[in-house]
Amino acid sequence: MTLLRDQALACRDAAPAIAALDTAAKQRLLHRMADALLADTALVLAANAIDMAAAQQNGTSTAMLDRLRLDAGRLTAVAEAMRHVAGLPDPVGLVTRRETRPNGITVERVRIPLGVIAMIYEARPNVTADAAALCLMAGNAAILRGGSDAMHSNLAIAAALRRALREEGLPEAVVTVIDDPGRDAMVELLQLTDIVDLAIPRGGEGLIRFVAEHARVPVIKHYKGVCHLYVDRDADETLALDLLIDGKTSRPGVCNALETLLVHHDIAASFIPKAVAALHARGVEVRGDDATRILAPEVRVATDDDYAAEFLDLVIAMRVVPDIDDAITHIRRFGSDHTEVIATCDSAAADRFVKALRSAVVMVNASSRFSDGGELGLGAEIGISTTRLHAYGPMGAESLTVERFVVRGEGQTRHPV
Amino acid sequence: MTLLRDQALACRDAAPAIAALDTAAKQRLLHRMADALLADTALVLAANAIDMAAAQQNGTSTAMLDRLRLDAGRLTAVAEAMRHVAGLPDPVGLVTRRETRPNGITVERVRIPLGVIAMIYEARPNVTADAAALCLMAGNAAILRGGSDAMHSNLAIAAALRRALREEGLPEAVVTVIDDPGRDAMVELLQLTDIVDLAIPRGGEGLIRFVAEHARVPVIKHYKGVCHLYVDRDADETLALDLLIDGKTSRPGVCNALETLLVHHDIAASFIPKAVAALHARGVEVRGDDATRILAPEVRVATDDDYAAEFLDLVIAMRVVPDIDDAITHIRRFGSDHTEVIATCDSAAADRFVKALRSAVVMVNASSRFSDGGELGLGAEIGISTTRLHAYGPMGAESLTVERFVVRGEGQTRHPV
Structure with a gap:
């Protein structure tokens, strides 16, 4: 087991490589990831069978077992979802506003990736692929911390995604699965303020409250929908x-x-x-x-x-x-x-x-x-925010970016030199 | 001294009254506040003289004393800045995007206020008026926690602003100054996750790190500019x-x-x-x-x-x-x-x-x-964010709002009923 901080640092250091990709390169990457996932169907289903057997022995509920379970049909749907994300508009580089100021400088607002997104989730192993795809399409690296019940499945899915990254000449650390299933490791991840730009918890209210209470990194969350x-x-x-x-x-x-x-x-x-x-x-x-x-x-x-x-x-x-x-x-x-x-x-x-x-x-x-997210036209959904900051409501790829300023001039100074 | 939580709750409960104002009402309010501030010049300067005398006795540095000091000219500039904010475009209600989905529902993104903004700042008493004005123009209530050195000045400025609120028939709690200067009170404020939507610290790196370390509410900050x-x-x-x-x-x-x-x-x-x-x-x-x-x-x-x-x-x-x-x-x-x-x-x-x-x-x-913010065309600046979330770079009134979804249909359902 690699030290969590080292894993996270490797992810952060790899992030500029994904941020620099143009739309076509990201599309190629996601299709290659979908291919790799399907090519690994037997491996992923074998890993999932191990998780399922352990979960059944632990007396996991039928509803939870259904969330955990993968089969060839579900894996095909996951791969198709990745291809769908590849077809979404690329938010990175989008110029949302442009203004020329009275002194002649032009001020643009341009979307850039957030950097490193930590996803914290529970039983569904498909989130590993779904979240990675949406993070990458928005130019971000992803640290994925799924439930311990789904660990074998998540690692098998990530192995396929990382092979696709290597084949594209990209650092595999941009998709990093935390292989320490303990709560201590999750808390450590949530406190890496120099590495993680945003944590998104997905799951029951208990998990989300735990994340909100222990995080020092920014968190976007929703507790419940009444x-x-x-x-x-x-x-x-x-x-x-x-x-x-x-x-x-x-x-x-x-x-x-x-x-x-x-x-x-x-x-x-x-x-x-x-x-x-x-x-x-x-x-x-x-x-x-x-x-x-x-x-x-x-x-x-x-x-x-x-x-x-x-x-x-x-x-x-x-x-x-x-x-x-x-x-x-x-x-x-x-x-x-x-x-x-x-x-x-x-x-x-x-x-x-x-x-x-x-x-x-x-x-x-x-x-x-x-x-x-799908019904409201976002194309895909990474989560829902009921926090009135950054994003509010269903979050798509655009919510994984932020606007910054790009200014162009011809030597203008604020005061005469 | 009112209990801090009660003060904050009163501010939160008053927030819908400011969120509901149209642009003209907010403009009238800010001009009335500027008038009230000027009418109270003698009171504010007397309060400031108390703060200055105490600061001099405590051996405060010349640079800090200069930040703390108010005079008639500076107060006039503060009032003018409030009138300037009144003239800025109102971000609330702005429809940033509109789309009709294939099923005929129309999906709009509409800007709404964040809710309650907590400003944490140091010696400059003018921030009390500047921050209140920008928060109100964006439809938010403001909780202001300035430095203990400027407490008398801040309370005197707030008294003028709150009189203007009363005169406009609005709850004065939408501008609330925390009158407990202790660090414990600041920490309590920063943990009111059910009340405070966003905390913005302005000051030296020490203050900002303290806020970031103790906050459970979302914080937008910048440590330094290298x-x-x-x-x-x-x-x-x-x-x-x-x-x-x-x-x-x-x-x-x-x-x-x-x-x-x-x-x-x-x-x-x-x-x-x-x-x-x-x-x-x-x-x-x-x-x-x-x-x-x-x-x-x-x-x-x-x-x-x-x-x-x-x-x-x-x-x-x-x-x-x-x-x-x-x-x-x-x-x-x-x-x-x-x-x-x-x-x-x-x-x-x-x-x-x-x-x-x-x-x-x-x-x-x-x-x-x-x-x-001024040079880049934001009109005014509430702070600068070097956190890649919600806002990045200089923050104006728009950064004190968030986009939400408004959907209109003619009875569409997701599944046939």
């Missing part, structure tokens, strides 16, 4: 019902699923019985306030804990609000700054909702399930 | 000399002053004697490597410490490099990611320099002294 649908007085009820069912039931275990429904008092008598019937028909447990339960007596009582909960399951909290301001107050109190939706035909109400809430994504008459 | 001028083989020597003299001597105590001169070997015999003579004529001490000292024997020996130093004084380190790659290597090793300059007539060399270096500001044939 997403709200507010059905306004002037909502189209059929449309609102569609957003409710899609938001709650199309994939309840993800962070952009709906967790709470707020209904304007004036539409409640008409909407709530339909909503509860539709939810119950799809096996969703409904927990509501007194007003909800008068209209739908079969609904269970909701507590404040329910309004704060990210159920990630077929459960929804429901509440009748006297007006839009009360909906906004509720969301400010219980929300997680992830995604909020209003269903309304009143454009003034929509504008008010959008302006008053500062969540990362606010939707008008569209499903919360669109709160996703 | 700015380089590289004079390429194909430089115009007169132009290069102008950049050298302006960069080193026009204001040596600031972070965008030059600290190191690198000279291409092929131009050294001609350029170095002229450079040394011009620097010596302006009282600049020169420290050079052997090659420099062969051409200018009166130059003192430079050590690695000199190449790493931010002199902030009439001292410069000098070195002859065999080629542009060696200049880039030197800057990567000793630089602080702040500002680097190349003097050259060779556009390929200029492009190579710009691309290979990842400093926040890179200049071609222009003085390092332009590395400043």
